[in-house]
Amino acid sequence: MTVKHHLTDDLLMAYSAGDLPEAVNLIVATHISLCDECRAALGSYDAVGGAVLDTCTTVEMSKASLNTVLDMIHAQDTQVQDKPVSTRIKDDVLPAPLIDYVGGGLENVRWRSAGMGVKQAILPTSKDATARLLYIPAGTAIPDHGHSGLELTLVLKGAFQDEGGYFGRGDIEVASEDLNHTPVADISEDCICLAVTDAPLKFKGLVPRIAQPFLGI
C-alpha cells in the first residue's frame, strides 16, 4: 500500500517550525507515521531549522549557567527513557501518535453516534483546532459539511472517494473552505478517518497562512 495523497509543504514546514495547533500537529505526526516520503521531507525542513539555529545571532548565557546545568545533570545522571503508551501497545489501525491520544488501541475509542450510522470521537487537544476520529459505514456518504477553515482528513482504515480523488490508508486530504466535497466511504469496508478542522483565523504565524506549497528542499 503506497500513500498517494501527501501533506502540503507549508504544513510540513509549519510542523517543523512548531507553529501549528496541537490537533494539526497530531494529524501531521500520524500521516508521517504512515508516509516515508513526508517523513523525509520533514527531515529536510528540520535541517533548515538547524541551519537557522546555527546561523542566527547568539545571546550570552549567564555566568552561573554552566554550573547550574552541570548540577542538574549530576543530580539525575541516568539516561531518561521515554515510555509513552504507544511503545507498549501496537494497533493495526491507529499509529503511535493516536494511541497516545486515545489511551490505547482501537477498542479503547469512545465512539458517539453522529447519525446515519456515522460515529465520532473527539480527541483531547488544545481548543484552537479539533481532532476527531470518524467511523463511516461502508458505502455511506457524508453530506457536504460546511467548514469555515482548513479541513484535513486522513484515512486509517478502508477508503473514501470524493471530488478530490480516492483516498486509502495513509492518504490525507487537505481541503480549504472553498472545496465543496461529499466524501463517500468505499463500499468494500467501513472507513475510519482522523479529521482535523481549525476554527477560522486560528492559525498563528506566517507559514500556514501562506498556504502555498513550497517546492521541497
Next chain:
Amino acid sequence: MRDSGGMGANGTDILTAGMTNDVVPWVDDLIAVRDARDEGAFIRVFGHFGPRVKAFLMRTGMDAALAEECAQEVLVTVWNKAHLYDATRASPSTWIFTIARNKKIDVLRKQRRPEPEDLPWGPESEPDQEAVIGLQQESEKLGRALRDLPEKQRELIEKAYFGDLSHSEIADQTGLPLGTIKSRIRLALERLRHSMK
C-alpha cells in the same frame, strides 16, 4: 572551524581521517556525550549551542530570563536524550533545534507535541560512517546556502522558523502586501533548493 574547502572532493579521505570537527562540527562531541557520557564534550556543546538556543528562544517571544532557564533545560535534555541522537539522520544543529522547538511549544503554547511513530532514531548496531558523513556534508551545504542568501530572503526564512512574524509585523517591517512576501519566501526556498543541487 567551518572551512570545508574540498571537503566533498574525496569522501574516502574524510572517512579514513575520521570525523574531525573541521569537517562535521559537533558530531564528535555529541557522540562522545552519547557513548562515553563525556562531560568535557558536553561543556563544549553547551558553549556553542547554549547562546544560540537562548537567542532562538528569545526570538520566539520569551524574555531573557525565561529563555535562559529554558536554554538550560534544553541542554539538560541534550545530555539526557543523547542516546537518541543518530548522526545519519540529523546534524547536531538540527537535533538540538528540534529539542529547542519542542521546549518552545511546551512553554509558549502549553501543549505537548505529537511526534511521528517509530523513529528508530536510536543508534544502529553498525553505524554507517558514510551515511553520517553524507548527511553532515549536506547539512553543511544547507547552512552555507542559507548564509549565502540575500539578507532579506534569509531573514524571512528565519522569521518563519522563529514564528515571530505576524500580519501586522509584516506590514510594519516591509510595507509590502502579503502576496509579495509569499512570493519572496517561495523564491528564497527555491534558491535554497537550487543551491543544494
